[in-house]
Amino acid sequence: MSDILQPIVAAGRNCWRIERADKARLLIDAATYYHWIARAFENAEQMIFIAGWDFDTRIPLDPDEHGKGEKLGALFLRLARSKPDLQIDVLKWNFGALKQFTRPSAVGWLWRWWRTDNIDFRFDSSHPVGCSHHQKIVIIDECLAACGGIDISNRRWDTSEHRDRDTRRASPDGELFGPWHDTTMLMSGAVAGALGVLARERWKTATKAELDEIEPCGDEWPDGLEADFENVDVAIARTRAPYEDAPEIREIEALYLDMIAAAKRFIYFENQYFTSGKIAAAIAERMKEENPPEIVLVMPRTADGWLEQKAMDAARVKLVAAIGETDRDDRFRVYVPVTGERKDIYVHAKVAVVDDRLLRVGSSNLNNRSQGLDSECDVVIDSGLRANAHTPPVITRLRHRLIAEHLDVAPERFAIEEQARGSMIAAIEALRGEGKSLDLLDLEGMGAAEDFIASNEILDPQSVDDMLDPISSGTLAKSWRMGRERIRRLRGRR
Structure with a gap:
């Protein structure tokens, strides 16, 4: 990593304000x-x-x-x-x-x-x-x-x-x-x-x-x-749907795409959902590169509730499978945390770490609703900001703490394993096993109803207009194309 980092966050582009903590x-x-x-x-x-x-x-x-x-x-x-x-x-x-x-x-x-x-x-x-x-x-x-x-x-x-x-x-x-x-x-x-x-x-x-x-x-x-x-300086990013005199805000979506474009070594996500075609397409485009970053996503095995399972789990299957087609080097992994008796732990956290230089915590999920419909707020510590130059070791420690919790090992042990192997994924694979640990997500097939719901984003629309007319305007294929085009523009600028 270069000694001089350029900030990923930029007020007015992908965040609202940057204030001192x-x-x-x-x-x-x-x-x-x-x-x-x-x-x-x-x-x-x-x-x-x-x-x-x-x-x-x-x-x-x-x-x-x-x-x-x-x-x-x-x-x-x-x-x-x-x-x-x-x-x-x-x-x-x-x-x-x-x-x-x-x-x-x-x-x-x-x-x-x-x-x-x-x-x-x-x-x-x-x-x-x-x-x-x-x-x-x-x-x-x-x-x-x-x-x-x-x-x-x-x-x-x-x-x-x-x-x-x-x-x-x-x-x-x-x-x-x-x-x-x-x-x-x-x-x-x-x-x-x-x-x-x-x-x-x-x-x-x-x-x-x-x-x-x-x-x-x-x-x-x-x-x-x-x-x-x-x-430290903390960026605040928001989502808000247009309502009465209040305009639409999509800072959270812009920041996710900018983070994916900027990553050099890895991104670590913890999130409840993964159904945004734009975000998935951005990841898939990165996987096509010669030396793509490792991207790890820790999330629940199934969504909470029958209706959400039909919509969210089916869309996730389609998106993860599509990313897999471009992931030649096996650098994208989705894991599910389990207890000592192998019972699923429900992941509700919304965390992202990029190259141990950016830490993001908030309310937003990796789904369409969080990018354009629901009111959301995330906070971000970006080491590229001048006041935050000292933060990468702390961000590293926090990432190790999160992963170690899931693997039921001491953070120091994970840190040693990751340094020895030079890879976050390799360290996880070396340490996961029986008891409290991380399982690889199994991609199960879906029926015709689930496929229709997921493909048309009926329960996870991108905007208010798509919500009112999902079949004609809001499709997973459309959002995938938008994400692919956006990440190509972002990568072309770097």
């Missing part, structure tokens, strides 16, 4: 995130803002060994009553809103919240029909923020051990759920203020009301939490 930490898996965000809530003085795809008042953020603890609804009531100057605002996507009122305990907490002047809970329907509010953002006093893939909700909590039988991994009604892998980024400083601007815009769009202005705050970084990064 005094401190930043990648929080891996919800048990870690919930533990530290609960402490941040306790320290809040003026504002707690939460925007999410889902939200559940009934969960404990820091459960004991029996899965018991103060519920989120009770925590916010306690904070609101003990700190009358603290305003708590929660914005949840409106899908499933009625389901909230079928849960007596959830209704009880919401009723108590509605009677509390400084708690405001709203549903977000400020998007075209068929789109969703998918950002997962927490803002505290506009000087501390979290942005990533973890909703503060039911069926998300898990530790990085992903044990087969962990009684703490239980829903509020006592039902045990399976292992769940996820990530988010905690940041302090000016970047939190920028995300606060984004939060204010979203709240106004959804509620037609303004959030109260707050006074500048000091350092609210949680005591005892060591930062991964200090004094």
